[in-house]
Amino acid sequence: QVQLVESGGGLVQAGGSLRLSCAASGRTFSIYTMGWFRQAPGKEREFVAAIRWSGQATYYADSVKGRFTISRDIDKNTIYLQMNSLNPEDTALYYCAADASRTWPQRSPVGYDYWGQGTQVTVSS
Secondary structure, three states: OEEEEEEOOEEEEOOOOEEEEEEEEEOHHHOOEEEEEEEOOOOOOEEEEEEEOOOOOEEEOOOOOOOEEEEEEHHHOEEEEEEOOOOHHHOEEEEEEEEOOOOOOOOOHHHOOEEOOOEEEEEEO
16 A cells, blocks of 8 residues: 655745645565646546656646646655645646556546655635
8 A cells, every 4th residue: 555645735826936745665676657636626637647666757737837847756655746836826736646557648537556645735816
C-alpha cells in the first residue's frame, strides 16, 4: 500500500500562486508515476499533470501548460505542483495519485492505484 497526503491548498486571488505538496509513504518503491488531478463541483475529475517517479519526465494538461510545474524530491518522497497565474477556473479540490503500472503518460484517473484525500484550491476574481 501507498499512502498519500496533500497539503498547500488555500484561497488566492486571480493571478496569484500556490504550491501544493504530496508526501508519499509505504511501498513507494512500487510507484511508477505520480499525478495531480482536480475536481470542481459538478464536474468530473480532471487530469492536471504527471511525473515519472524515477526520472524527470513530465506531462501536463493543455489547460495548465506554461502555468503549472510538477516536480519531485525523491529523498523526501514528495511531489509538488507549483501553480502560477491562477484564475477562477482553477478552483477545485486537488488530488495527488500514484500509479504502479508502466503506462506513460497516465492521464486517466482509472489508471491510478492510490489517492490522497485532496486539498482545496480557491481562486477569487
